[in-house]
Amino acid sequence: MSDAADLRVSGLTKQFAGAAGTIDVLTGVDLAMRRGDAAVITGPSGSGKSTLLYIIGVLDEPTAGEVNVAGTIPFRLGPIDQAKFRNESVGFVFQDHHLLPQCTVLENVLIPTLAGTKRTSDVESRARKLLERVGLQNRLTHRPAQLSGGERQRVGLCRALINEPLLLLADEPTGNLDQKTAESVGTLLLEIAAEQQAMLICVTHSLDLAARFPRRYELTAGKLILVDS
Ligand SMILES: Nc1ncnc2c1ncn2[C@@H]1O[C@H](COP(=O)(O)OP(=O)(O)OP(=O)(O)O)[C@@H](O)[C@H]1O
Ligand SMILES: [Mg+2]
Numbered sequence: 001m002s003d004a005a006d007l008r009v010s011g012l013t014k015q016f017a018g019a020a021g022t023i024d025v026l027t028g029v030d031l032a033m034r035r036g037d038a039a040v041i042t043g044p045s046g047s048g049k050s051t052l053l054y055i056i057g058v059l060d061e062p063t064a065g066e067v068n069v070a071g072t073i074p075f076r077l078g079p080i081d082q083a084k085f086r087n088e089s090v091g092f093v094f095q096d097h098h099l100l101p102q103c104t105v106l107e108n109v110l111i112p113t114l115a116g117t118k119r120t121s122d123v124e125s126r127a128r129k130l131l132e133r134v135g136l137q138n139r140l141t142h143r144p145a146q147l148s149g150g151e152r153q154r155v156g157l158c159r160a161l162i163n164e165p166l167l168l169l170a171d172e173p174t175g176n177l178d179q180k181t182a183e184s185v186g187t188l189l190l191e192i193a194a195e196q197q198a199m200l201i202c203v204t205h206s207l208d209l210a211a212r213f214p215r216r217y218e219l220t221a222g223k224l225i226l227v228d229s
Contacts, residue, residue, distance in 0.1 A: 005032035005068075006166065007056070007199050012065035013222075014051055025051050027222030029065070035166065038193055038200040040210045042227075043219035049203040050171055052219065056201065057090045057169045058082060070166060087115050091160030091198070093189070095172035097152040099144040099159075105131065106140040109158045116163065123162065130158040134188055150181035157188060161196060168198040174209055186212060 014026040025048040033039060041049050054060040056067060058074045067074060074085050091112075099108045106127055113123040131137055134154040144152055153173060160168060173189060174182035186209045193200035204210055216227040 006035050006070050007033040008068040010066050013063045015063045024222055029224050031224055033199045035197045035199060038190060038213050039215040040213035041203045041217045041219055042210050047219045049219050053169050053171050053203055057092055058086045088163055089166045091165035091168045093156050093160045093170040093173045095175040097156040099152060099155055101144050104141045104143060105155050108155055109162055112163050127162055130161055134158060149177055150185055153185045165198055168193050168200045170202040172204055174206055
């Protein structure tokens with residue numbers, strides 16, 4: 001594994017305590033990525049894909065092993081620094097967009113910036129540019145309920161990108177969309193991640209979406225296996 005990696009995951013394990021004993025979900029995951037890389041993870045339901053993505057995104061803790069993001073080991077940070085790291089370095093796109101229903105499109109995209117110190121006018125202009133990039137410049141004051149599913153996912157993508165994260169993590173981002181809409185959201189995800197030199201990790205059951213990624217892994221028996229292209 002190269003020392004120059006911007007993301008290095010090594011020997012990651014995760015166990016959950018269940019009524020019937022311990023469940024070993026991740027048994028030794030290794031992954032190295034550089035800025036601008038895009039990887040997809042497929043695997044059966046229950047194989048631990050979301051668990052892995054949440055640990056890489058510091059939303060859950062590993063049982064053992066290490067995550068290193070550009071020299072920072074987030075699990076060694078105290079709670080405040082860890083939250084700051086997550087806010088600044090990680091963007092998440094979920095299957096269910098998780099937008100706030102009472103906020104407009106523009107406000108939803110700006111939410112991750114509320115904790116930051118950048119000037120309001122700068123972040124607002126960046127939000128407008130991102131929304132224009134995904135073709136939503138005429139939907140700025142719409143509320144999520146007034147948008148189509150694909151439009152909501154595009155807002156979720158802009159919100160994930162607003163703080164220019166190193167890591168863009170997507171868990172079934174096209175799972176609720178029809179094929180054509182899924183294709184366009186997939187294209188935006190890959191294109192914008194590359195433009196911003198983020199490291200994109202996408203989890204999906206869609207073989208169509210997976211086929212578009214330069215690097216493909218399958219999560220099997222708790223380990224990431226590189227799928228031959
Ligand atoms: N908080 C938890 N407590 C106990 N067990 C959990 C917890 N979260 C996940 N699990 C278990 O870990 C396993 C992996 O779950 P995970 O959600 O990561 O699977 P997945 O690969 O994302 O599946 P899907 O494709 O259905 O989304 C499952 O067996 C699940 O029951
Ligand atoms: Mg999942």
